[in-house]
Amino acid sequence: NRHGRCARFASPWNGKENILTRKKHFNFLVCESAAMRDYGFLEGAAAAAAGEGGAFQGRQRSAEAKPARDSVFAPSASSLSMDHLWGGQHESGDCGHPADSRPEWFDAHKFARAKEVFREHLFSFFFAHLVGLAMVVTKPSLLEPLASTGRSSNLPSLYRRYLSTLRHVKCWYEGDIWKANDAAAISIGKVRQMHRDVSAHLRNRRCPVTGGAYLSQLDMAVTQFAFIGLVVLYPRQLGLFVSERDLECVLHFWRCVGYKLGMADSYNLCAGSYRETLRVCLDMQEKLIKPGLVSASREGAAMSRDIINAVRVLVIFLSYEGMMAYWARQVGLQFNAALSLYDWWSYCLIWLTFNxxxxxxxxxxxxNWLLRVAIRRGTKWGSYLQKQLEVQELHSKGMNLGYAYRYH
Structure with a gap:
């Protein structure tokens, strides 16, 4: 539009008529959160989180007004909230703590159980990571580091970047990030160093940021949401039919990953219980993720679309419109774009698979097996698949396909 904003997502309360309803008579975008509607245990968890500690509410209020020396009760040490996370935009994303020793809160049983859950539900976690990344790149402070490295400038480079990210995370799931010579520990060390290098590169530019930090603690928390936020909020819509205890173990694993990447515990999205993390993720979704999608810049919207399109060579039934129509319904947004027949087919297949x-x-x-085969195929035939993406990109820009095939 004339303000340079992406108009594909809109608030359900803006009064605009849905293009899908008008043109195709298919109202995919029922503006309510299906996750909180369909699955009562999450709704109950959110309510319990909101009222946590209610038995001692009066006592805590009096303690805050006038501390009682003889009281055996104290406010919870985990006070993570979105208001607190906003303060992290002024702090470096790497707090500098050594990553070669395990923190005192580490639980080996939870860590091992989380890896079992990942192994059993690899496909669901892959899609949670993919969609989460496509959602958070609309945030300018995350988009800028991606664009500055030059590794996200076109579809082939995005393909290489996402395949590399997928292989890193898969390595963490299957290895031991705490064992010094393990491939997983080496991988996570490389990622942490890469974050430091990108942050230093951005700080040394001619016009550095003012009033904030590049790859701040807030940015790290938002990135953590990209990988785990949808798992916390919408496990059933991802095909994750697991217990709350298993989700607690998954959060513990990602708390460890955050620690190894330099996140301070006070900003670690997974530092609390499942119910506490659920509350914070809901808050982040409403205050940061959804507004970012609705008011995305052209560059942010294009990056989000290209991330999905780059992965289509690995998972052929993917469609940006189909996938985002599915997830817009979950988070309570309208997706103002008409679906083609292919998009409609993709939407139905996504719904059938996950639900x-x-x-x-x-x-x-x-x-899970098909995904592992796709990863091996993507690694072995990387050059061929990248050429296919180059042709696809040229076609989208209106160039002659004969020229594309001749010179690529």
Whole structure:
């Protein structure tokens, strides 16, 4: 539009008529959160989180007004909230603590159980990471580091970047990030150093940022949301039919990952219990993620779309419109774009896979196997797939395909 904003996402309360309803008579975008509507245990968890500590509410209020020396009760040490996270935009994303020793809160049983959950539900976690990244790149402080490295300038480079990210995370799931010579520990050390290098590069530019920090603690928390936020908020819509205890273990694993990457515990999104993390993720979704999607710049919207398009060579049924129509329904947004027949097919297949097929172990094992095959294929045939993406990008820009095939 004339303000340079992406108009594909809109608030459900803006009074605009949905293009899908007008043109195709398919109202995919029911403006309510299906996760909180369909699954009562999450709703109950959110309510319990909001009222946590209610039995001692009066006592705590009096303690805050006038501290009682003889009281055995104290406010919870975990006071993580979105208001607190906003303060992290002024602090470096790497607090500098050594990552070669395990913190005192480390729980080996939870860590091991989380890896079992990942192994059983690899396909679901892959899609949670993919969609989460496509959502958070609309935030300018995350978009700028991605653009500055030159590794996200086109579809082939985005493909290489996301495949590298996927292989790093898969390595963390399957290895031991605490064992010095393990491939997972080496991988996470490389990622931490890469973050430091990008931050230093941005600080040394001619016009450095004022009043904030590049790759700040807030940015790290938002990136953590990209990988784990949808798992916390919408496990069933991802085909994750697991217990709350298993989700606690998953959060513990990502708390460890955050620690190894230099996150301060006070800004670690996974430092609290499942219910506390659920409350913070809901707050972040409403105050940062959804507004970022609605008011995304042209560059942010293009990056979000290109991330999905770059992965289509690995997972052929993916469609940006189909996938975002599905997730817009979950988070409570309208997706103001008409779906083509292919997009409609992609939407239906995504819904069928996550809501029905992944309930059954046989299909989970099948999709996990297909994903592993796709990763090996993406590594082995990387050059060929990148050429296909170059052709796709040229075609989208209106160039002659004969020229594209001749010179690529």
């Amino acid at each position: 029905l097929l992944l309930r059954y172990r046989t299909f989970r094992n099948l999709f």
